[in-house]
Amino acid sequence: MCASITSTSITNRELWQNALVQIELGASQASFRTWFRNTDIVNRNGSVVYVAVPSKIVKEWLMEKHHKLILKALRGLDNSIRTVEYTVHRSATPVAEKRPARPEPMENASFDLGSLYIDKRDNLNPRYTFDTFVVGPFNQLAHAAARAVIERPGLAYNPLFVYGSTGRGKTHLIQAVGNYFKKMHATKKVLYVTSERFAVDYINSVRAGKANNFKDQYRQYDVLIMDDVQFIANTEKTQEELFHLFNAMHDNNKQIVFSSDKHPMTLPGFEDRLKGRFTAGMIAEIPEPDVESRTAIIRAKLENHGFSLPEDIIQYIAENVRGNIRELEGILNMIVCKSQLKGKGITHTDVRVLIKHNIKPNKGVSVDEVVRRISQYYEIPEKSIYEKTRRKEVVKPRQIIMYILREEFSISYPSIGEKLGGRDHTTVIHSCEKIKEELKSNPSLEQEIDHVRTLIHT
Amino acid sequence: MRISTTKEKILEAVVLSERLVGKKESLPVLSCVLLEVGKALTVRATNLEAAIEISIPGDGAERGVVAVPASILSQTLRSTLGERIDLKKEDGNLSVKSHGATSLIKSIQNEEFPVMGDDEESGGMINVPRESLMRCLQSVSYAASPSMIRPELGSVYVIVKDGGITCVATDSFRLAEKKISGSVSRKSETEILIPLKHVIELAHVLERIEDDSVDLRVGESQMSVKASGVRYTSRVVEGNFPDYNEIIPKSFVSEATVLKNDFSEILKKARVFSGSDQHVGIHIYPKKKILTATARSNDVGEMSDSIDSALSGEDLDINFHIGYLADCLPSIESDSITLSFAGTGKPLVIRGVSDASFTYLVMPLNR
Numbered sequence: 103m104c105a106s107i108t109s110t111s112i113t114n115r116e117l118w119q120n121a122l123v124q125i126e127l128g129a130s131q132a133s134f135r136t137w138f139r140n141t142d143i144v145n146r147n148g149s150v151v152y153v154a155v156p157s158k159i160v161k162e163w164l165m166e167k168h169h170k171l172i173l174k175a176l177r178g179l180d181n182s183i184r185t186v187e188y189t190v191h192r193s194a195t196p197v198a199e200k201r202p203a204r205p206e207p208m209e210n211a212s213f214d215l216g217s218l219y220i221d222k223r224d225n226l227n228p229r230y231t232f233d234t235f236v237v238g239p240f241n242q243l244a245h246a247a248a249r250a251v252i253e254r255p256g257l258a259y260n261p262l263f264v265y266g267s268t269g270r271g272k273t274h275l276i277q278a279v280g281n282y283f284k285k286m287h288a289t290k291k292v293l294y295v296t297s298e299r300f301a302v303d304y305i306n307s308v309r310a311g312k313a314n315n316f317k318d319q320y321r322q323y324d325v326l327i328m329d330d331v332q333f334i335a336n337t338e339k340t341q342e343e344l345f346h347l348f349n350a351m352h353d354n355n356k357q358i359v360f361s362s363d364k365h366p367m368t369l370p371g372f373e374d375r376l377k378g379r380f381t382a383g384m385i386a387e388i389p390e391p392d393v394e395s396r397t398a399i400i401r402a403k404l405e406n407h408g409f410s411l412p413e414d415i416i417q418y419i420a421e422n423v424r425g426n427i428r429e430l431e432g433i434l435n436m437i438v439c440k441s442q443l444k445g446k447g448i449t450h451t452d453v454r455v456l457i458k459h460n461i462k463p464n465k466g467v468s469v470d471e472v473v474r475r476i477s478q479y480y481e482i483p484e485k486s487i488y489e490k491t492r493r494k495e496v497v498k499p500r501q502i503i504m505y506i507l508r509e510e511f512s513i514s515y516p517s518i519g520e521k522l523g524g525r526d527h528t529t530v531i532h533s534c535e536k537i538k539e540e541l542k543s544n545p546s547l548e549q550e551i552d553h554v555r556t557l558i559h560t
Numbered sequence: 561m562r563i564s565t566t567k568e569k570i571l572e573a574v575v576l577s578e579r580l581v582g583k584k585e586s587l588p589v590l591s592c593v594l595l596e597v598g599k600a601l602t603v604r605a606t607n608l609e610a611a612i613e614i615s616i617p618g619d620g621a622e623r624g625v626v627a628v629p630a631s632i633l634s635q636t637l638r639s640t641l642g643e644r645i646d647l648k649k650e651d652g653n654l655s656v657k658s659h660g661a662t663s664l665i666k667s668i669q670n671e672e673f674p675v676m677g678d679d680e681e682s683g684g685m686i687n688v689p690r691e692s693l694m695r696c697l698q699s700v701s702y703a704a705s706p707s708m709i710r711p712e713l714g715s716v717y718v719i720v721k722d723g724g725i726t727c728v729a730t731d732s733f734r735l736a737e738k739k740i741s742g743s744v745s746r747k748s749e750t751e752i753l754i755p756l757k758h759v760i761e762l763a764h765v766l767e768r769i770e771d772d773s774v775d776l777r778v779g780e781s782q783m784s785v786k787a788s789g790v791r792y793t794s795r796v797v798e799g800n801f802p803d804y805n806e807i808i809p810k811s812f813v814s815e816a817t818v819l820k821n822d823f824s825e826i827l828k829k830a831r832v833f834s835g836s837d838q839h840v841g842i843h844i845y846p847k848k849k850i851l852t853a854t855a856r857s858n859d860v861g862e863m864s865d866s867i868d869s870a871l872s873g874e875d876l877d878i879n880f881h882i883g884y885l886a887d888c889l890p891s892i893e894s895d896s897i898t899l900s901f902a903g904t905g906k907p908l909v910i911r912g913v914s915d916a917s918f919t920y921l922v923m924p925l926n927r
Contacts, residue, residue: 136586163674
């Protein structure tokens, strides 16, 4: 977590605790307990202190009856304070209600609501904050860049471009920037948008003949966060619009944050001038988390569940579930759920079985589906895969299909051959070996296969 | 202070107010109702998060204020036989006289009784039909979480939009939504999250109001409902309710239409045999045209019962928590209900046949 954030919040808390001691002396005990229960300093802006209270009734009472006492107590501690403002807690949870010591039994499945909490004004999901972002060696750079951005928005790094493969925490990080910003600057307007949404908005506004409204609407924001820019590849007009929007915001020192699955320079289907803009600020990669970071992430997630696992099991999971943090979360959910169902501790074997069964792609994807998606990716007709043609543009995708079917779905060589137009199993073996060989020397192929893999699993 | 009024009126006002009053308050005046006589008698009570104010007519009014413990006043009034009650402040205490009976209730210093700010000026006023609002709240409130750890799940989400009222609540295991359309001015729009405990009080208050419509006001961090003589105010939670439309399944693998009472009966029977787990298995076999419920526990034994139903789709065996299924039935007005299954591990949707106003989603058990 950001050092400056912690230090201010601790000061606020300490300030209020000390003030409360003073206030308690000036009020009757019953009255103090009633009116100052669940109060806190939520914010401090120069000489103004914002005190949060549980309800409007309490707010009015404090303003009317205890304002002088409060102000005096606070000024006694820090005489730069001039005013005290009262606000009602956004969602005051009574202090008495602590998290239950043991998590409720998770025998009943629950709705997956996590991703549905979206503030309609800015599309931000309040769940994504810096507090819940686990920092490890792998994402340190991206995290530091994001912090620099929130400290000096529009000036430090503009734009900030975060890239990395799926499930590495890009969205979490860039949304955390938005949420932090929103919290600190109530008057500034933040917008989080996926590039896809942006493109749809643009197309709709053009269709409705309101392209100008579209421009104005996006230019009003102080911070624009665009997720997954790779999805507007090959969209000439949308990219042009983004280019102009970028320039308009950049000239006015408005912060822009992008995320994508690739380095901006290797993004296919983007115009050079846009790529140039992407690289103008700071580019931070989020690579695959290292084992230590994965361990830290597992611990953090377990703590969220109010659950604990033996150290050796945590190690085992960290070593065996690689890359994708979302997958890691899925496995942990399953482990927590399973152990609650069984009502006793989970063993090493259980975990091994769970990982083995769940980490491999689901078997629901059919061979035809794989062929369809991959041929779509390479923009070749699906049926050419099954044909005997040896045209270069077909051969490579076909080999990749064989490789994926073998590696990801563990289908036997003969049956792969049979399914792809009655080929001999030696052909399949040769293809798989060839791709494996090439992977060693060709990083761009690796990226392609990564991409194909995510395509199949979504 | 002095006023005379009928027992019925004042008892009702005091009983309604007493529900709000805190039990163990460190400030004694918060366990009190405040009686204030101006032109009429006003009874007030608050627990700092919610407040109620009820005016009742009376005669022989002389201005004044007194605060007395709510429970003592309500018990006194309950056991009073006369129709007419005379209230009078004597030496700072409250004398209650009726039909030859006299009680003197010790009053409590009322300087610290909270001011209940008028919120007439804040926010727009929306006139809503009392019964629609009440039914909407009652149809969903049981699905809210009893805990306020996640405030939006511990609250009922009330939306006034497009001329109708929608209430939604979920504890993440089930979700209830009730829509009543065409009852509000199309110009009015608001969205609020009212914590469950205040919703229960609000519904209770609405039940006891006689007016056809009430004025709903949403102001800074609180909302109020006002009708003739009664004003109920409670805090609202700020927050985002999840975009719940996303979790309502769009396609189903199987569907069953059954009589609501039949379904309710087999759940009752299953409850007996389900032991402490309260689990029930629902099995549907469209080809054989039967819907069966089964339950078993080691201590009690086991049961299996089938009911007549119209079925379509695939065979399915799926387990639920009985309470989660049964909770929604009283809120469904039709005689028959449709159970639409989206598959194992996916929510079951329950609706009344030919009733689009109510939707209930429930998640199955994990195995």
